[in-house]
Amino acid sequence: MGVLTDWFRAADAESVVAALIRSEGGSPLGGPGAGFAGVEAKQVDPTVLLGQLVAAVRRIPWQVDLVATRTVWPTGPAPGPDGPAEEDDPWLTGPWVEEVDGAVRDVLADVPDHEIAAVAARWARAEEWHGATGEELRPLVEDLVRLARQARAEGERLYCWICL
Incomplete structure (x- = not known):
């Protein structure tokens, strides 16, 4: 089962x-009633x-x-502690949205273009990328850095929409 994630910025x-x-819980990127960058x-x-x-940005080992x-x-x-009471409980079925700490936004926003x-x-060395190359991931890093810069410039937070 694949996991879909959309990263976006919002005021709050x-x-x-x-x-x-x-x-109705749909993607915040351009869907009806949403349209976040x-x-x-x-x-x-x-x-x-x-x-x-x-x-990778901070050049430290990953920690949870x-x-x-x-x-x-x-x-x-x-x-x-016994989990969701209903099979259709949104905590079980999703989607979910997480707000990311502003310090993480700033770490990404501070990445110089030349880095x-x-x-x-x-x-790309993360095993979860299953052999992807840095060249393949570069556009995604550029997009995430640009999004973090825009969020900081506008005084916004970063959010992740997650759907199975």
Whole structure:
């Protein structure tokens, strides 16, 4: 099963939730009622692959806690210790949206253009990329860096929409 992820920028979680309500949880990139600026980045989840990108930028080993997030969708209380009560519980079925810590946005925004190829080459070493090359990942790094720069310039946060 593939994981779809769209990275986007928004002023705040409230505007994200409002757009997701209008679009019935659909992608925030150009869907009905949404239209946030962002990047389609299949499988770039906040914890592992974005965390590995942050590690590549900072030239440190990846750790599970490199990217702090907060769930903004679905709304409502998370399931208890026994899991979701219903099969169609949105906490089980998704989609999910995570707000990323502003420090991560700034790490990406601070990548100089002349370093993007080297960062992409380091990021390509992550086993989750299954042999992708830095040259193949370079456009994605460029897009994510540009998105982070735009978010910082506008005083916005980065968000990740995740769907199975």
